[in-house]
Each structure stands twice: as C-alpha cells, then as structure tokens.
Amino acid sequence: MVMRGRSVRSAQRRISATSGGAAPAAAVTGTASGPWLVRGKDGLLTAYAPARGGLLRWTETRPGGPEWSGPDFFAVADLTHLAVVQGADAYVHFLGRRERTRADGSAGVEVVHALQYQSGRPVTEWRSLGNPHREPEKARRFGVPAGAVDAQGDLHVFVRNAGGGLMMRREGRGGKWEPWTDLRGADVQDGLTATAVSDGRIEVFAPAGGVVLHWTQPEPGAVPRRSHDIRPGALPGSAAALETAPGRLTHVWTDPAGSGLLCHRPGGWPVPLGGTPGEGGNAVLRTTLDGYDCTVVAHRGAAGSVLVGVCGTESEASGLWWTDTGRPGTGTPALAHDARGRVVLAAFDGDGALWVGRQAPEPGLVLADWVRV
Numbered sequence: 001m002v003m004r005g006r007s008v009r010s011a012q013r014r015i016s017a018t019s020g021g022a023a024p025a026a027a028v029t030g031t032a033s034g035p036w037l038v039r040g041k042d043g044l045l046t047a048y049a050p051a052r053g054g055l056l057r058w059t060e061t062r063p064g065g066p067e068w069s070g071p072d073f074f075a076v077a078d079l080t081h082l083a084v085v086q087g088a089d090a091y092v093h094f095l096g097r098r099e100r101t102r103a104d105g106s107a108g109v110e111v112v113h114a115l116q117y118q119s120g121r122p123v124t125e126w127r128s129l130g131n132p133h134r135e136p137e138k139a140r141r142f143g144v145p146a147g148a149v150d151a152q153g154d155l156h157v158f159v160r161n162a163g164g165g166l167m168m169r170r171e172g173r174g175g176k177w178e179p180w181t182d183l184r185g186a187d188v189q190d191g192l193t194a195t196a197v198s199d200g201r202i203e204v205f206a207p208a209g210g211v212v213l214h215w216t217q218p219e220p221g222a223v224p225r226r227s228h229d230i231r232p233g234a235l236p237g238s239a240a241a242l243e244t245a246p247g248r249l250t251h252v253w254t255d256p257a258g259s260g261l262l263c264h265r266p267g268g269w270p271v272p273l274g275g276t277p278g279e280g281g282n283a284v285l286r287t288t289l290d291g292y293d294c295t296v297v298a299h300r301g302a303a304g305s306v307l308v309g310v311c312g313t314e315s316e317a318s319g320l321w322w323t324d325t326g327r328p329g330t331g332t333p334a335l336a337h338d339a340r341g342r343v344v345l346a347a348f349d350g351d352g353a354l355w356v357g358r359q360a361p362e363p364g365l366v367l368a369d370w371v372r373v
Contacts, residue, residue: 027051027073028352031280031331033146033191033237034084037346040119041090043339047346047354047373048094050082055094058354058373059120063339065358068373074123079112080144087149087196092116094123095145095157111145111159111169129157129169132180138162148194148202150220156202160188166206166215168224183224185213191237191281199247207234212253230264232257237332238277242284242295244314252282252297261297261309263316271316275309278302285335286313287343290363298333298345306333306347310365327355327370343367 028049036048043063049056051073058070081097094114102108111129116122133139143160150156156170166183185206192206200220206213210233215224230251238254244265252263254277261273261282280300287294293313297320301307306329309320329347338344342359345367349355357367 027053027056027071028348031334031348032082032084033144033281033332035086035283035334035336036084036332037334037336037344038084038086038092039090039336039338040092042119044119045336045338045344046092046119047334047356048082048084048092049348049352049354050079053077054079055082055123060338064342065338065356066371068356069120070373071354076112076114076126083144083146085147085149085155087153087155088151089149089153091149091153093147093149093155094126095147096126097142097144098128099140107140109139109142111142111157113155113157129177130180132167132169132182133162143188143190146192146194146204148196150196150202151198151200152221154221156194158183158192158194158204158206160190160192160206164188164208166192166204166213181223183215183226185215185226188213189236191235191239193239193241193251195241195243195249197243197247197249201247203241203249205234205239205241205251205253207236207239207253209233212239212251227266230270232262232270234262235277238281238299240282240284240297242286244286244295250284250295250314250316252284254282254299261299265314273297273309273311273316273320275299275307275320275322276302277307278304280330281332283333283335285337285343287337287365289365294365296335296343296365298335300329300331300333300347304328306345308345308365308367323365325357325367325370327357329355 044060047058054075056071061067079096083095085093112126114126141162187208201217204215212230214227234253235256244250261275262270264270283298285296297309309322311320333347354373357370360366360368
C-alpha cells in the first residue's frame, strides 16, 4: 500500500478459543469500515465481515488464489460496528463498538480491540478500551471507532464523543494504553477515516455537517492537531484516503448533495470525480497500468452494481474512466493487490456471499470473471 519487539504482544494476548468455527448461514450483516480485504506477509489475501454474533473471515489457500478457505466464524457478542486496520507489520487489528444491556436495563457502550498476527491464524481475545464518558447518558452516545497504526507499530484509535468532538486513545511503548485524549472539534459525525502516512504521521478526516474536519500529527508520535477545514462536507462513512506522493494523502469522498465524488489534497481545492455512488463508502488503490501510475476507485453505484473508476495518480482533473462491473454489491467494496501484483476487487451481494474479481492479463484494468468464494 516494522515489526516491533513487544514479547509478541504479551504472548499474543492469549489466542481466542473461538477460532474458526462453522459460520452461520447468511450471517453477513454489512461491510466493516477500513480495508476489509488485506494481504498478509505470506502474500495471502484475507477478507473480513461483521456477522450476527461475531466476525467472519475468508482466506486464500495459496498466494494469488484462486481458491479460498472459510468462512471461519469468530464469536464476538454485542458488536454494533466493526473496523479493520492493518499496520506495516501486516498485523490485522479489529476495533469494535460494543453495546451491552446492564442488569438495571441501561445500555453500556465500550470500544473493544483484538488482533490477528498471521493469515488464517486465530484471533486474540477481545479487550476493552473503555469509554471516556462517566455519565451513562453521554456514554451511550459514544461513537464508532476508526484506527491507524503508525510506523512504530502503535495503534491509534479515534472515536466521536457525545459532544461531537474527537477522542483518541493509543497504544504506547511496551503495549501499555495511554488515557483517552480530547482532540476537540465540533459536530463530528461517525464515519471518520484515520490513515498512516509513510513519513510516520497519522491524519484524521472527519465529516462534520457541511464541512470536513482534518487533524494531522505535526511529527510522528505527536498528538494530532486540527488543520484546515475542507468544504464541501462528506457523506459520513464515504471517505477513503490514499498516499499519492511521499507523505501526501489524497482523500476521496461522496458529496452528500448528490454531485458524485470529490477528492482533495492539502494546498488545493476539491476536485469533482463524477461517478454515481449509492449507499456505502469508497475504496481506493494505487497501481501501475500499462506503465502508468494510476489510482483506482470503487463504490456501489446508485443502480446497485459495483462501479470502478481509473485515473492517473494526482491527475484527477483530467477525468476518471468509469466502468460498471455489472456485479451487484452491498455496502462498501474492497480493493487490494494479490501476491502477483494483480488488482483484486471484492464485494458482498445481497445474500451475504463474497465475490472476487481479479485483474486479467490485458491492457488497462480488465477484471476476469467474478468468482463466488
């Protein structure tokens, strides 16, 4: 798109006993936020999805496919949201928002975290990162998490608080979690995006009504600071980020006014990208096509099928070439490179089945026949 010695994260924080049971039929309940299709150090692609009562996982049986194993089912009770985060060490982090009913009938909300260290291996136990609100009413309004892993392997977790500001909790040196930090802001909505940049910094892009709020670390390891606001605002949950030059992110999002997609880089104005996005978010990937550095964008179109757009990287003003794949999809599709460097597009259909299309050996970006996993 450094593995750090932490006693392998305290003996891998005890591997969960619920490591890959049979999956309930039609259990997929949506798509996870973040890159839910990831490639491990071994080259294997893995797909994840939230399910009734837990998490589902599909894994390639060999690098480059085409066969897959799964779905494996991991029981996780009471999750209302799932986010997937991958660091440079290829570890996969899962962040969830868990809402439980207490004995007195009130709702208790907390953020929970688990890890997978290798493709196809068990998931660690889920651990609570808590909730910064002590008052029950405010605690119930705590938002859904997003995360990013910096170059040192530290996970940063960002959540909207009850007052519409942004909270951060991060894993410090030695695996010890720091307290929640209030990064302030106003009118922040769920569906924010956190991204690690190759220069070691992390940036956060948060929808907030008619604007987007932007936080960035002035240097690696620093507390993120508010940067410039961006207009127009973003449809919550639609934004994706891509590093299009060293240390520079391009954000892509859906205009809630219905004019299609927009993209933005620091120092410039938002650029319209066209497209006809429907529900769900956008997936982005940088790749080489016919010798050219290109950006690929995918989303569920308004008619229900997955659309793919391609342009020269940082040349969006010249226009995107959009193609309707004809494959019905729900939620947000995913893009990744497989072990052979081919573009892989994945999407779930209305029945919760996972479909995968791989780049064919032809000029441009042509997908071979879709395969149901």
